[in-house]
Amino acid sequence: MASSPNDGQPRRPSRGQSYRWGGTGGRWASPRSSEAESGGGSWQPPEEHRTPAHQHDRTPLHPGAWWLWSLALGTAATRTTNPLLLALLITVSAYVVATRRPHTPWSRSYGAFVRLALAVLLIRLAFALTLGSPIPGTHVLLALPEAPLPHWAQGIRLGGEVTAEALTFALYDGLRLATLLLCVGAANALASPSRLLKSLPGALYELGVAVVVALTFAPHLIADVQRLRAARRLRGRPDKGVRGLLHVGLPVLEGALERSVALAAAMDARGYGRTAEVPPAVRRTTAALTLGGLLGVCAGTYGLLAAEGGAYGLPVLLAGVAAALAGLWLGGRRTLRTRYRPDRWDMRAWLVAASGAAVAALLALAASRDPAALHPGVVPLVAPTLPLWPAAAVLIGLLPAFLTPGPEAANTRKEPT
Incomplete structure (x- = not known):
């Protein structure tokens, strides 16, 4: 007997029918026939097409939480010159980047920042x-030829010991x-x-577009250079030197x-720069609140940094932040735009931001209580030591490596264009 070409293979339904493989005897069954066989109930998709329940919790973290965490670590770095603590901060940030960086073109910019940091050093x-x-200093390492300078350049020297x-x-x-x-x-x-x-407020939308375009310029440029150099290597053409750079x-x-x-x-097609009609009184109030809030933030920050302004620094800073937020809220009424699938600020985002803020706050406290440990002296020259509880405070910055989903979860959500 001649065998059918479909023997041993499930017969697929015709186009337009809603059937699935299963049912009694291993055949293509419709949802209604499946309900009849099972005694009623709603039809469920096959097991291999179902999304596990734990996958719903693997949404990407809010981007604002990453920025708050990294800026807090940067603030902590400004509070110390201890090379051991600075190396620990670099290790913490690099480990989080290595474990949680998504596989996207813009995420490859970390290598460029590493090279920039080495160049600065x-x-x-x-x-x-x-x-x-x-x-x-008294420990002379070498003596370079010193060039004489005019009298108006006192305090500057070229060469010397x-x-x-x-x-x-x-x-x-x-x-x-x-x-x-970093x-x-x-x-x-x-x-x-x-x-x-x-995620930016509506009042900062135009400014945010300009900043995002500026931030994505370097990653796209690096990706283009890597792609063109790889193409030239595959063709057997030079990709280094002056000639390769020109090509x-x-x-x-x-x-x-x-x-x-x-x-x-x-x-232009999406209506960039279009604003709504707002009464003049609301525009003037928005400008006054925003400008006054920014001035309050500057004055409060100066008061916190200066020794004489510790009493009024924090209240003025909080009042400035409140006025600036109110101005941004009123300014957002001029922007006519909607948000598609906005990111949620969930408990993970709070924990990530709080971990960075804890590192910054604890290092600021350590700098005020034990300045010698966080700022080792160079005259006389002494070897730096690693203070224990400030080092333990820096390790709090590792929490995002364990609280946030992996890079594969960040790629499941399509980036808006």
Whole structure:
């Protein structure tokens, strides 16, 4: 007997029918026949097509929480020059980036920030070598030829003796700035710029678009350079040196121009810059609240930093923040836009932001109680030590590596274009 070409294979339903494989005897059964066989009830999809319950909780974290966490770590880095604590902050941020960075083009910008931090550190050391340092020292490492300068350039020298104290001071200072840059790079690698734009208040929408475009320029540029260099290597053409740079640079600039034109057309088609009609009194109130709030924030911050303004610094800062938020809320009424699937600020976002704020607050407390441990001296030159409880406070910044979903969960939600 000739066998049918479909023997041993399930017969699929015809086009337009709503059938599934299953039922009695292993055949394609309709939902109604399945209900009849099971004695009623609602039809359920096959097991392999069902979404597990725990998958609903693996939504990406709010991008604002990543930025608050990274900025808090950067604030903590400004409170110390201890290289051991700064290295611990770098390790904490790098570990969170390595475990929670999504597989997207903009997330590859962390490597560029690492190279930028190394360049800043080397430039700071080079300045200390060539231009000298105001830090006195007795341990002379080398003596460079010193160039004479006119009398109006007093305080600046070119060359001369290079001491270990001056180089150590420059290393601590440059490492602090490098740590701050790496914390900002962690926010760029973890938070989606497009999702962050959706979360901004309506009054800051135009400003947010400009900032997001500026932040995504570097990742797109790096991705274009990597793609063109790989294409030239596959074709057996040089991708290094001056010749390779010229052949790669022109297509990169052309792609950037095309992307800018396409972005401008998309923004114009979506009504970028359109505002609603608002009464003049509301506009004046919005401007007064926003400007007054920003001035209050500046005055309150100065009061907290200055020794004489500790009494009024915090109340003025809180009043300025409240006025600025009220101005932003009123200014949002001028923006006519809707949000598609807005990100939720859930308990995980609160915990991530709170972990970064705890690191910043505890290091600020440690800097006021034990300044010698967080700012090791260079005159006389002493080896830095690792203070225990400030180091334990820095480790609180590792909580996002265990509280947030992995990079595969961040890729399940399609990025808005």
